[in-house]
Amino acid sequence: MRLHKQDLSALGLDKLANLSINDVANWAKQQNFSNYSSWMLPQLVSIFGQWKLYSCGKTTLQENCKNDFLRGCWALTRIARSQLIKNQTKEPEYGTLTPLILLGFKRMQGYSYEQFRELPGLEWLLEPALYDALILKENPSKLTKERLLAIRQQGLIYRTGPKAGTTRDSTSTWQLYGIQDTELGYLPKVTQTIMCQIWLAHPQHRRETMILDLDDWDYIPESIIEGELFTSKVVNKPSELPWLT
Numbered sequence: 001m002r003l004h005k006q007d008l009s010a011l012g013l014d015k016l017a018n019l020s021i022n023d024v025a026n027w028a029k030q031q032n033f034s035n036y037s038s039w040m041l042p043q044l045v046s047i048f049g050q051w052k053l054y055s056c057g058k059t060t061l062q063e064n065c066k067n068d069f070l071r072g073c074w075a076l077t078r079i080a081r082s083q084l085i086k087n088q089t090k091e092p093e094y095g096t097l098t099p100l101i102l103l104g105f106k107r108m109q110g111y112s113y114e115q116f117r118e119l120p121g122l123e124w125l126l127e128p129a130l131y132d133a134l135i136l137k138e139n140p141s142k143l144t145k146e147r148l149l150a151i152r153q154q155g156l157i158y159r160t161g162p163k164a165g166t167t168r169d170s171t172s173t174w175q176l177y178g179i180q181d182t183e184l185g186y187l188p189k190v191t192q193t194i195m196c197q198i199w200l201a202h203p204q205h206r207r208e209t210m211i212l213d214l215d216d217w218d219y220i221p222e223s224i225i226e227g228e229l230f231t232s233k234v235v236n237k238p239s240e241l242p243w244l245t
Helices: 021-030 033-048 057-064 068-075 098-108 130-136 146-154 189-196
Strands: none
Touching: 021 033, 033 068, 033 098, 033 130, 146 189
């Protein structure tokens, strides 16, 4: 796709309105949307920030997505963020741990992320990966720092191949491996990433746009890694389309 202006209206997002998540992801890949991340994602957040919030997530979506362009904007929040950003550690502000719709409300209307925690139908507004990571039946956040560090270390070790016995880079490794026998083993990968502060949740990459604490979605937790300092700028999934029901 050759663009003549850096504007969402030039991306043909109306074509995404009634596509499946897989088809939206394929379209984003074919059109090289990740080339436009530096301006596309801030513009998406700005659009979401103009929405009116209702007492239900599904109603909020239905009332604010009155045309195919806006429905296409929402569709981009349903796919993996890696389809929209080439290297998330280089553009962490809008990466997987950042809820784009909620960020719009927070940035432009002053809502906190925490105000959305009990919102009925939140799954319509929160990205699927984040929803799974945050909405848990049990709260696993009571582990000590020492235990989290031990699980983190276990999950970063190469167990086979030429690198066996060495440790993966915690700033670029997006998930932990071989921790099925630990207290975090049953949790979604993104939950593990947040709790053990790797990848985007690492102090080197994390931003105030992200959700980094299971107990307080607006809180930037202290680093659990001894000797590592902040270098960052820290200042039930829906299956149908709501406008068709």
